[in-house]
Amino acid sequence: NTPSIGLTGLAVMGRNLARNIAGHGHALAVHNRSPERTRALVEGFGDDVAAQGGRFVPSESLEDFVASIERPRTIIVMVKAGEGTDAVIDALVPLLDPDDIVVDAGNAHPDDTRRRQEALAAHDLHFVGMGVSGGEEGALHGPSIMVGGSEHAYAHLGPVVESIAAQVDGVPCAMHVGPDAAGHFVKMVHNGIEYADMQLIAEAYDLLRSVGGLSPAEIAEVFAGWNEGELESFLIEMTADVLAHTDAATGQPFVDVVLDAAEQKGTGRWTVQSALDLGVPVTGIAEATFARALSGHTEQREVAREVFGTDLREVEVDRDRFVDDVRAALFASKVVAYAQGFDQVQAGSREHDWDVDPGALATIWRGGCIIRAQFLDRIREAYDADPKLTSLLTAPYFADAVRTGEAAWRRVVATAAQAGVPAPAFASSLAFFDGLRRDRLPAALIQGLRDDFGAHTYRRVDRPGTFHTDWAGDRTEKEQ
Numbered sequence: 001n002t003p004s005i006g007l008t009g010l011a012v013m014g015r016n017l018a019r020n021i022a023g024h025g026h027a028l029a030v031h032n033r034s035p036e037r038t039r040a041l042v043e044g045f046g047d048d049v050a051a052q053g054g055r056f057v058p059s060e061s062l063e064d065f066v067a068s069i070e071r072p073r074t075i076i077v078m079v080k081a082g083e084g085t086d087a088v089i090d091a092l093v094p095l096l097d098p099d100d101i102v103v104d105a106g107n108a109h110p111d112d113t114r115r116r117q118e119a120l121a122a123h124d125l126h127f128v129g130m131g132v133s134g135g136e137e138g139a140l141h142g143p144s145i146m147v148g149g150s151e152h153a154y155a156h157l158g159p160v161v162e163s164i165a166a167q168v169d170g171v172p173c174a175m176h177v178g179p180d181a182a183g184h185f186v187k188m189v190h191n192g193i194e195y196a197d198m199q200l201i202a203e204a205y206d207l208l209r210s211v212g213g214l215s216p217a218e219i220a221e222v223f224a225g226w227n228e229g230e231l232e233s234f235l236i237e238m239t240a241d242v243l244a245h246t247d248a249a250t251g252q253p254f255v256d257v258v259l260d261a262a263e264q265k266g267t268g269r270w271t272v273q274s275a276l277d278l279g280v281p282v283t284g285i286a287e288a289t290f291a292r293a294l295s296g297h298t299e300q301r302e303v304a305r306e307v308f309g310t311d312l313r314e315v316e317v318d319r320d321r322f323v324d325d326v327r328a329a330l331f332a333s334k335v336v337a338y339a340q341g342f343d344q345v346q347a348g349s350r351e352h353d354w355d356v357d358p359g360a361l362a363t364i365w366r367g368g369c370i371i372r373a374q375f376l377d378r379i380r381e382a383y384d385a386d387p388k389l390t391s392l393l394t395a396p397y398f399a400d401a402v403r404t405g406e407a408a409w410r411r412v413v414a415t416a417a418q419a420g421v422p423a424p425a426f427a428s429s430l431a432f433f434d435g436l437r438r439d440r441l442p443a444a445l446i447q448g449l450r451d452d453f454g455a456h457t458y459r460r461v462d463r464p465g466t467f468h469t470d471w472a473g474d475r476t477e478k479e480q
């Protein structure tokens with residue numbers, strides 16, 4: 001059987017994806033710029049995939065690779081995002097035939113995906129931006145796959161990605177999210193939520209340690225316990241694992257020997273930039289991204305430590321109660337972060353006419369991806385019950401969860417502020433919740449100020465129309 005699908009770019013993610021595809025009984029053409037990697041793949045895993053009814057068809061040159069694939073070809077590109085992707089696409093295009101499908105499985109910026117799609121459409125080629133989540137392990141054993149692009153492309157690619165994706169209750173964690181950049185857009189937001197989730201976990205850890213007085217090993221136990229309940233998720237499980245780990249060289253908790261400056265490849269930043277453009281308040285994701293930035297400002301941090309000192313302020317807490325309060329605050333804040341992420345997905349979908357189904361998206365995030373969590377089932381149910389849901393936060397299950405945790409959430413944010421332990425994601429999530437439910441927001445005053453200094457006009461609560469007050473003159477109001 002001649003392959004109708006190929007994969008180029010055999011670094012860790014590409015290699016594992018290739019093993020996964022061929023391991024599911026598919027014939028797969030494989031190629032890498034340096035042929036050693038292609039050889040290593042075939043030598044190392046050719047027999048394994050043959051035992052599963054699949055096979056690798058290796059090529060050393062891009063020309064042979066393309067020629068080894070049956071038309072219409074589906075070619076997955078798994079190279080370093082950015083210029084690396086453009087270089088491979090440019091080399092591929094002259095070798096392809098109309099209706100062939102090029103799939104970018106990296107973490108591309110949705111704007112790049114739109115640009116590439118338009119460029120390839122001019123050659124009668126289909127371009128698919130495909131979000132793949134789950135890291136190296138996921139790529140090998142079952143990732144969550146968010147496919148953009150045309151129906152034609154999904155008709156060819158869908159059966160393969162659905163066979164290799166994680167399966168939850170027999171449902172594959174892969175879908176055609178929508179046309180053009182929809183797949184990469186939702187993957188970007190997935191990563192934004194991942195940033196918020198991790199920041200919330202980090203704040204919970206910091207508070208338990210600095211205010212609650214628990215050791216990393218004890219906090220590992222706490223997280224392992226939380227993973228048995230409504231917080232059950234991959235990241236909570238990983239937190240228990242990382243906190244329980246001891247550094248071999250020093251015998252210290254691993255978390256104490258790691259430099260406290262969080263890095264990023266950029267998907268969180270893109271999410272926030274896109275949210276600003278769309279006008280969607282993703283405060284949890286934004287705080288998480290800024291918290292990483294703050295952690296990296298080592299010079300400023302050093303000066304501030306010298307000037308202000310590092311002492312925490314004294315606060316009294318009951319340890320067991322505090323642990324439970326932090327759990328409740330974490331869950332409520334997490335609900336806010338996911339609600340904001342889903343708001344952004346829907347805003348992006350409206351902006352570009354993608355018609356993304358949020359319930360289906362929650363379904364494919366239940367397994368394989370980094371933010372997989374038990375409560376994504378609840379998100380799916382909320383959208384099933386009301387496909388037009390305005391905000392996840394107000395869906396019955398989440399509204400109840402937030403109401404139940406509200407008092408604890410406030411105590412934790414207040415305690416953090418009193419102690420001097422930064423909890424920006426906890427605090428901003430609470431402020432978002434309060435902002436949404438507020439009877440009158442001080443935005444009215446902002447409108448007044450804008451009208452006063454810049455004649456920017458305002459609307460009134462009691463009648464329709466747009467108004468301006470003659471602030472500098474006799475203060476009469478005129479309808480504009």
Ligand code: 6PG
Nearest residue numbers: 133134135191264265266267370
């Ligand atoms: C995934 C992850 C992955 C991402 C890393 C690192 O879904 O498998 O989101 O795509 O590259 O999590 O992201 P940062 O380096 O930006 O933290």
